[in-house]
Amino acid sequence: xxxxxxxxxxxxxxxxxxxxxxxxxxxxxxxxxxxxxxxxxxxxxxxxxxxxxxxxxxxxxxxxxxxxxxxxxxxxxxxxxxxxxxxxxxxxxxxxxxxxxxxxxxxxxxxxxxxxxxxxxxxxxxxxxxxxxxxxxxxxxxxxxxxxxxxxxxxxxxxxxxxxxxxxxxxxxxxxxxxxxxxxxxxxxxxxxxxxxxxxxxxxxxxxxxxxxxxxxxxxxx
Amino acid sequence: xxxxxxxxxxxxxxxxxxxxxxxxxxxxxxxxxxxxxxxxxxxxxxxxxxxxxxxxxxxxxxxxxxxxxxxxxxxxxxxxxxxxxxxxxxxxxxxxxxxxxxxxxxxxxxxxxxxxxxxxxxxxxxxxxxxxxxxxxxxxxxxxxxxxxxxxxxxxxxxxxxxxxxxxxxxxxxxxxxxxxxxxxxxxxxxxxxxxxxxxxxxxxxxxxxxxxxxxxxxxxxxxxxxxxxxxxxxxxxxxxxxxxxxxxxxxxxxxxxxxxxxxxxxxxxxxxxxxxxxxxxxxxxxxxxxxxxxxxxxxxxxxxxxxxxxxxxxxxxxxxxxxxxxxxxxxxxxxxxxxxxxxxxxxxxxxxxxxxxxxxxxxxxxxxxxxxxxxxxxxxxxxxxxxxxxxxxxxxxxxxxxxxxxxxxxxxxxxxxxxxxxxxxxxxxxxxxxxxxxxxxxxxxxxxxxxxxxxxxxxxxxxxxxxxxxxxxxxxxxxxxxxxxxxxxxxxxxxxxxxxxxxxxxxxxxxxxxxxxxxxxxxxxxxxxxxxxxxxxxxxxxxxxxxxxxxxxxxxxxxxxxxxxxxxxxxxxxxxxxxxxxxxxxxxxxxxxxxxx
Numbered sequence: 102x103x104x105x106x107x108x109x110x111x112x113x114x115x116x117x118x119x120x121x122x123x124x125x126x127x128x129x130x131x132x133x134x135x136x137x138x139x140x141x142x143x144x145x146x147x148x149x150x151x152x153x154x155x156x157x158x159x160x161x162x163x164x165x166x167x168x169x170x171x172x173x174x175x176x177x178x179x180x181x182x183x184x185x186x187x188x189x190x191x192x193x194x195x196x197x198x199x200x201x202x203x204x205x206x207x208x209x210x211x212x213x214x215x216x217x218x219x220x221x222x223x224x225x226x227x228x229x230x231x232x233x234x235x236x237x238x239x240x241x242x243x244x245x246x247x248x249x250x251x252x253x254x255x256x257x258x259x260x261x262x263x264x265x266x267x268x269x270x271x272x273x274x275x276x277x278x279x280x281x282x283x284x285x286x287x288x289x290x291x292x293x294x295x296x297x298x299x300x301x302x303x304x305x306x307x308x309x310x311x312x313x314x315x316x317x318x319x320x321x322x323x
Numbered sequence: 324x325x326x327x328x329x330x331x332x333x334x335x336x337x338x339x340x341x342x343x344x345x346x347x348x349x350x351x352x353x354x355x356x357x358x359x360x361x362x363x364x365x366x367x368x369x370x371x372x373x374x375x376x377x378x379x380x381x382x383x384x385x386x387x388x389x390x391x392x393x394x395x396x397x398x399x400x401x402x403x404x405x406x407x408x409x410x411x412x413x414x415x416x417x418x419x420x421x422x423x424x425x426x427x428x429x430x431x432x433x434x435x436x437x438x439x440x441x442x443x444x445x446x447x448x449x450x451x452x453x454x455x456x457x458x459x460x461x462x463x464x465x466x467x468x469x470x471x472x473x474x475x476x477x478x479x480x481x482x483x484x485x486x487x488x489x490x491x492x493x494x495x496x497x498x499x500x501x502x503x504x505x506x507x508x509x510x511x512x513x514x515x516x517x518x519x520x521x522x523x524x525x526x527x528x529x530x531x532x533x534x535x536x537x538x539x540x541x542x543x544x545x546x547x548x549x550x551x552x553x554x555x556x557x558x559x560x561x562x563x564x565x566x567x568x569x570x571x572x573x574x575x576x577x578x579x580x581x582x583x584x585x586x587x588x589x590x591x592x593x594x595x596x597x598x599x600x601x602x603x604x605x606x607x608x609x610x611x612x613x614x615x616x617x618x619x620x621x622x623x624x625x626x627x628x629x630x631x632x633x634x635x636x637x638x639x640x641x642x643x644x645x646x647x648x649x650x651x652x653x654x655x656x657x658x659x660x661x662x663x664x665x666x667x668x669x670x671x672x673x674x675x676x677x678x679x680x681x682x683x684x685x686x687x688x689x690x691x692x693x694x695x696x697x698x699x700x701x702x703x704x705x706x707x708x709x710x711x712x713x714x715x716x717x718x719x720x721x722x723x724x725x726x727x728x729x730x731x732x733x734x735x736x737x738x739x740x741x742x743x744x745x746x747x748x749x750x751x752x753x754x755x756x757x758x759x760x761x762x763x764x765x766x767x768x769x770x771x772x773x774x775x776x777x778x779x780x781x782x783x784x785x786x787x788x789x790x791x792x793x794x795x796x797x798x799x800x801x802x803x804x805x806x807x808x809x810x811x812x813x814x815x816x817x818x819x820x821x822x823x824x825x826x827x828x829x830x831x832x833x834x835x836x837x838x839x840x841x842x843x844x845x846x847x848x849x850x851x852x853x854x855x856x857x858x859x860x861x862x863x864x865x866x867x868x869x870x871x872x873x874x875x876x877x878x879x880x881x882x883x884x885x886x887x888x889x890x891x892x893x894x895x896x897x898x899x900x901x902x903x904x905x906x907x908x909x910x911x912x913x914x915x916x917x918x919x920x921x
Contacts, residue, residue, distance in 0.1 A: 105600070106648070109550060113644050116546070120531070120640065129532040129632050132883035135903040139528025139880050149443040149523040156518050156549065160511055164553035167600070171557060171593055175572070181588045252570050256588050259570035263561065 104173065105166040112159055154301050158308050161271060165312050168267060169319055172260045176323060184323050185261045188244050194237035195317060201230035202310045205303040212296040221286050224299065227306065228279045235269050235276075257323065264316050268309065275305050343440050345872055359445035360871045361430045361516075364452050366762070368426030371452075375459050376419035382407040384830055391823025393804055401803040402490040405474030408801055409491075410465070412477025413499065416605065417506060418459055420747055424612040425510070425548065426455060428754060429517045429541045431762065435861035436538050438526025438879050438901075440872045443519040447512045454509030461502035468494035476801060478598060481573035481591050485566040488579075500563045507552045507559075517545040526860075528881030532636070533900070535859050535885040536629065539636050540615020543643045544608045551604035551647070558597035565589065595657055599650035606743055607646040611639055613750040614681060617703050619885070620753050621685055623857045624700035625692030626896050628886035630684045638677040638684075645674045655726045664723040671721035675714070682711060693889065693896070697855075698772035702753030705780045706746050713742025716791060731801075734794025737787045745783045752779070752836070759840075760854045764867050765847030771839040775832055782829035789818050858899045859885045 133139060176182055204227035211219040242262065252262045282298045346359050355363060386407050389399045399407075430448070434441050442448045465472035474490030475483055483489050484496055491499075521534070521542045534542075561572040571589035578584070622629045629635060651659065651667040685707055694700065716738040720726045729735060752775070759767050797810050805811050853862040865875040879901035887898040894908040 105554075109647055112550070113647075117640065117644070123531045124633060124636065127530070127532045127633075129530075129884040130628065130886070132887070132898075132904055133528065135882060135905055139882065141527055142525045142529065143523060147523070149519050152522050153444060153515055153519045156515055157511075160514075160549045160553060163550045164556060167554045167557045167597065171561070171572075171597060174596065175590055175593055178590045178593070252564070252568055253585070256571050256590075259561075259564065259572055263564065263572075267560075 103170070105163070105170045108162060108166045112162075148297070150297055150301055154304060158305075161308070161312070165267070165316070168264055169316070172264065172319065172323075175256055175260065181255070182257050182323075183255045185245065185250055185255075185257050185320070186248070187261075187320055188241045190237060190241045190244065191317060191320075194234050194241065195313065197230050197234040197237060198310055198313055201227045201234065202303075202306045204230060205299070205306045209296075209299050209303040212292070212299045215292065217286070217289070220295075220299070221283070224279070224283055224286055224302075227302075228276060228283065231272055231276060231279070231306070235272055238265055238269050241265075261320060264320065268313055268316055271309055271312075275302070275309065278302060278305070345441055346445065347871060357449060359441070359449045361434050361442045361445070361448060362762075362869065362871075362873075364448055365427050365430035367452050368430060368455065369423055371456055371459060372419045372423040372427060375414055375463070376423075378463070379411045379414035379419065380830060380833070382411040382414075384826060386411065387823040387826045389803065391820040402474060403471070404803040405476070405801070406472045406490050406495070409473050409475055409477055409479075409499075410462075414462070415744065416477065416609070417503070418462065420609045420743075421510070421548070421605070422455060423751060424609060424747070425517065425541060425545055426452065426513055428537070428612060428616065428758075429513070429545065431758070432537055432861065433517055433520050433541060434524065435864070435869065435873055436535050436859055436885075437521060437524050438529050438860050438874070438881060439520055439524035440874070440878070442516040443524055444516050448516045451509050451513035451516070454505060454512065458502045458506035458509060461498050461505060465491065465495040465498040465502075468498060471495055473499050478602070479562070479594075480598075481562060481565065481589070481594050482575060482577060485562060485574070486577070486579070497563065497566060500559045500566070503559045504556060504563070507556045510548065510552060514545045514549045517541060518549065526878045526881060529860075529900075532633065533881060533884045535615075536618035536632070536635055536639075537612070537615040537859075539639050540611045540613070540618075543639045544611040547604045547611070547643050547646065548608045551601045551608070553601075554597050555601035558594055558601070561597075562594065592654075592657060595654050596650070599653045600647075602653060603650040604643075604646045607642055609743060609747050611643060613706070613747040614639060616754045617706050617750050618681075618685065618688075619859070620699050620703040620750075620757055621688050622886050622888060623757075623855050624697050624703065625689050625694045626888045627688055627692035628884075628888055630687040630690075631680075632884065632886065634680060635684055638681050641677045642674060642681075645670065645677070649674060652721055652726070655723050656730045661723070668721055668723050672718065675718060678714060682707065682714075697756075698767070698769055698776060699753040699757035699855075701773065701776045701780075702749045702756065705776065706749040706753065709741055709749060709780075709783070710746040713738060713740075713746055717742060729794055731799050732794035733790040733798050733800050736800050737790030737794060740783075740787045740790070745787065749780070752776070755840075757855065758861075759843070760850030760867075761861055761864075762868055763844055763847070764850055765843050765845075766850045766854060767843045767847060768839050771835055775836045775839065778832035778835075779829055782825050782832065785825035786822050786829065789822055793818060853899075856895070856897050858883075858887055858897050860900055863899050863901050 204223050208220050208223035208227060211223060242265070245258075245261070250258050250261075252259050279302055282295075282302055285295055285298060346353075348354050348358075354360075358364060358367070385396070385399055386404060388396055389404055430442070433439075462472075470491055470493045472491050472495040473479070473484060475485075475496065479496070479499070485492055489496075521538060525531075525534070561570075564570045565572050565574050565586070569585055571586040573591050573594045574584070574586035574589040575591060576584065576587040618629050618635060649667055649671045651663060652671045655664055655667075689704075716734070720729060720735065720738055756767050756772055759765075793815060796812060796815060798805070798815055805815070850867065852864065852867045855862070860874075860879055860881070861869070863879060864873055880903075881900045882903050883898060883900055885900055887900075889896045890898060892909055894910050898907055
């Protein structure tokens with residue numbers, strides 16, 4: 102649980118620090134004079150979708166931190182832990198996911214430059230590479246199983262399948278959003294909305310790449 | 324307190340407020356079924372939660388009948404008794420309390436109190452309810468599958484929960500686990516809305532330190548839930564895999580009917596850690612909204628500003644943070660290292676500090692207030708008593724040496740029902756009496772309400788107080804019948820019969836409440852826009868009940884905190900948050916200074 106606790110402490114510390122800024126030297130019981138109209142609550146770049154994504158990423162962080170915590174805790178209980186031989190295919194898959202992230206980053210850049218055709222191309226490439234990653238993961242599962250490492254054989258196997266599956270499910274969820282953005286890009290909706298949608302997609306992909314890096318590292322270490 | 328002088332200044336020019344696009348459906352289905360209006364979603368949540376809560380109430384009565392009058396009802400056998408225990412606990416904690424506080428009150432009050440048109444993501448909000456409904460239906464389906472719902476106890480400890488021989492091990496447990504996973508997905512959709520709306524949806528002038536404590540409580544509870552529910556999600560998925568695929572996350576090597584099982588190497592303790600990493604924050608996920616709501620009820624009905632507002636906010640946050648580092652106090656008897664136990668006993672007792680601070684502040688708010696003993700106020704005061712009583716027995720159980728002998732007895736049942744069942748439910752009732760006039764435009768009948776309060780309040784004490792004594796006598800919990808148990812004295816049986824009769828009376832009083840809800844909807848006194856003369860924004864809407872979009876053409880501007888009650892020198896004893904200083908009617912100068920302290 103140490104991993105989860107550290108992450109939650111970090112999240113809470115960030116939250117508390119921000120809150121101290123909002124509450125210190127504030128006297129809530131003193132009313133405005135009414136001379137000037139009340140100011141807006143947040144700066145314009147802090148938009149609801151961005152905050153929404155940030156909060157969602159915190160939830161996903163908590164989920165993976167807890168799953169990894171469980172993995173690490175279990176590894177130290179009992180001597181029956183037989184580590185899974187990590188298939189070499191995972192390195193190739195990692196390359197695909199990095200490429201997908203880069204493609205989406207470029208797509209985000211093309212929305213800022215207003216290049217519609219490039220945007221659609223890069224967006225499609227990002228999604229395609231991601232799909233290839235997920236298929237690659239499924240292949241890795243198949244090879245593991247063929248090599249005599251089904252999920253039920255050992256807790257280490259079960260954790261391997263669980264962690265990779267949770268990650269792939271998050272990517273598949275992302276692909277649903279990506280499909281919608283691709284459709285929007287095809288229909289030519291207003292630029293700011295499209296830019297926002299592509300931006301959220303790209304950030305989510307970078308985040309999941311980071312999560313994959315962490316998971317892959319943990320799996321390799323064990 | 325010093326007097327506030329407001330400079331006369333010209334009327335502030337109307338401020339630009341960020342407007343959101345709302346979907347305004349015209350059909351009945353669009354307005355009331357597939358609704359994206361947070362207020363309708365709130366009612367959908369509340370009605371569903373209440374309906375499933377009533378099922379859990381009936382289950383508890385069946386358990387009480389068996390305990391009070393053993394074997395009087397033939398339909399209750401040992402297996403079904405355990406199923407009632409499990410379903411009662413799970414429904415009440417997750418599907419009723421969490422859903423009604425966050426999905427019900429959160430949806431209704433956050434946008435209104437923050438001065439927003441709606442939630443930040445209305446479509447996602449709508450999905451949240453329908454996913455919640457699906458989870459409830461999945462849970463209920465457990466009653467009807469082959470061997471019925473799970474009988475593993477609401478904590479679902481493996482290996483028992485998924486081992487053959489436990490009621491519901493075939494289908495019931497699978498449905499319950501799937502239902503929990505679905506619930507968590509639905510909750511995350513709603514939770515994102517609540518958090519983002521509080522952060523982003525506040526109207527101009529509504530700084531964080533001007534939010535009503537209700538919003539603070541719901542906000543912090545949602546933050547905690549978003550971080551804690553993933554623990555349950557992970558645990559549930561792992562157990563589901565153990566049950567369906569034969570993995571060994573939690574399943575150790577076991578012998579069944581003389582044969583070795585196929586699973587080996589799993590750790591049941593791992594489940595307990597994950598479950599309680601969610602389970603303890605869950606207590607505060609339920610308690611914090613109650614803390615927030617009760618603060619507003621007390622301030623409004625005592626016509627006084629809340630004592631120590633900033634302290635109250637920080638106490639909510641500190642309680643929320645501490646609740647993540649106390650989970651193992653639910654596991655003192657799991658065989659953990661005594662040093663570990665000492666650590667968690669210490670953190671557990673530290674929680675008492677911010678909690679006591681809140682209790683003192685509530686009492687100090689009442690002190691010399693202009694207390695109106697309205698029905699919401701009665702429930703709020705009832706909550707204070709119950710919460711203190713339940714909290715004190717928590718201090719007993721927080722200590723390892725006291726907890727070990729009491730752990731599996733009725734003392735624990737008495738404690739957590741006082742603090743986690745009765746206390747929040749009293750707040751829910753108080754809140755419904757308080758906000759019903761805004762939701763429907765009509766007042767609930769006060770006489771019926773007072774009868775409801777007194778029977779519920781005194782009745783729950785008649786139920787749960789004796790349980791502490793049962794626990795001290797060593798009566799174990801979760802037992803269908805005690806049989807020839809030497810250490811359980813005969814008098815326990817008469818006490819059990821008494822508790823059962825009290826439970827039946829309290830349950831009957833809830834029918835009175837339901838009647839009041841239905842009757843007042845059509846025959847209740849017209850409430851008007853602000854019957855309690857309250858300051859918060861939901862009472863300042865142009866229409867009652869508020870229409871979709873909440874605030875008519877222009878969003879309100881906020882000039883003050885929500886606790887300007889009995890301000891000295893001001894004519895009315897309350898100033899709504901959206902009243903600019905120039906518009907405050909003041910008493911003639913000669914009367915100034917007589918208003919007392921605020």
